[in-house]
Amino acid sequence: DGGITQSPKYLFRKEGQNVTLSCEQNLNHDAMYWYRQDPGQGLRLIYYSQIVNDFQKGDIAEGYSVSREKKESFPLTVTSAQKNPTAFYLCASSIAPLADYEQYFGPGTRLTVT
Amino acid sequence: KNEVEQSPQNLTAQEGEFITINCSYSVGISALHWLQQHPGGGIVSLFMLSSGKKKHGRLIATINIQEKHSSLHITASHPRDSAVYICAAPGYGGSQGNLIFGKGTKLSVKP
Numbered sequence: 001d002g003g004i005t006q007s008p009k010y011l012f013r014k015e016g017q018n019v020t021l022s023c024e025q026n027l028n029h030d031a032m033y034w035y036r037q038d039p040g041q042g043l044r045l046i047y048y049s050q051i052v053n054d055f056q057k058g059d060i061a062e063g064y065s066v067s068r069e070k071k072e073s074f075p076l077t078v079t080s081a082q083k084n085p086t087a088f089y090l091c092a093s094s095i096a097p098l099a100d101y102e103q104y105f106g107p108g109t110r111l112t113v114t
Numbered sequence: 115k116n117e118v119e120q121s122p123q124n125l126t127a128q129e130g131e132f133i134t135i136n137c138s139y140s141v142g143i144s145a146l147h148w149l150q151q152h153p154g155g156g157i158v159s160l161f162m163l164s165s166g167k168k169k170h171g172r173l174i175a176t177i178n179i180q181e182k183h184s185s186l187h188i189t190a191s192h193p194r195d196s197a198v199y200i201c202a203a204p205g206y207g208g209s210q211g212n213l214i215f216g217k218g219t220k221l222s223v224k225p
Contacts, residue, residue, distance in 0.1 A: 042200070042215035058212065088155055099204035099213050100145035105157040
């Protein structure tokens with residue numbers, strides 16, 4: 001089955017620790033995205049990648065980092081510089097990096113930092 | 115930058131009722147997306163439409179490009195339709211910019 005996987009589903013970390021969220025897709029999509037969702041707010045774009053070895057900051061990139069060494073993989077690191085990291089994180093992909101292509105979403109990772 | 119507004123924020127319906135969720139945006143676009151977020155958090159794409167109307171089962175999406183407005187309708191609603199429905203549009207009009215998402219409409223359908 002083609003799709004996007006994210007792991008783990010739930011993640012707990014102590015304040016001050018970096019944590020890496022996994023995102024893998026086997027859809028052969030060029031574009032991949034990381035979103036953050038907070039209660040009462042719409043999805044907000046953290047980083048996106050249009051092609052391997054390229055990535056761009058989204059609206060709320062501060063305190064996050066990404067890499068895109070393989071087409072299938074787009075991991076997100078939440079660093080200790082992120083002031084409010086507790087949130088639901090969603091990874092998505094699309095066949096091409098234009099907003100009029102359908103995006104496919106992973107199941108999400110719920111991160112809790114205490 | 116595009117602004118995307120949804121209404122209502124919350125909606126409770128009885129099984130069998132006809133449901134309408136509204137989405138308006140401020141900058142002309144090439145296509146609007148409707149998404150469904152299940153209680154567990156997973157999101158699926160329902161529709162992407164640039165004009166007129168699309169139908170899939172009991173779901174119908176319409177868009178009025180001139181008025182910058184789209185509606186999602188659910189006919190003969192069922193408790194399994196309970197979810198958050200989200201609309202999204204390109205951030206800078208046309209197909210430019212990444213998607214801007216509305217805050218979602220939380221639908222609860224009671225048996």
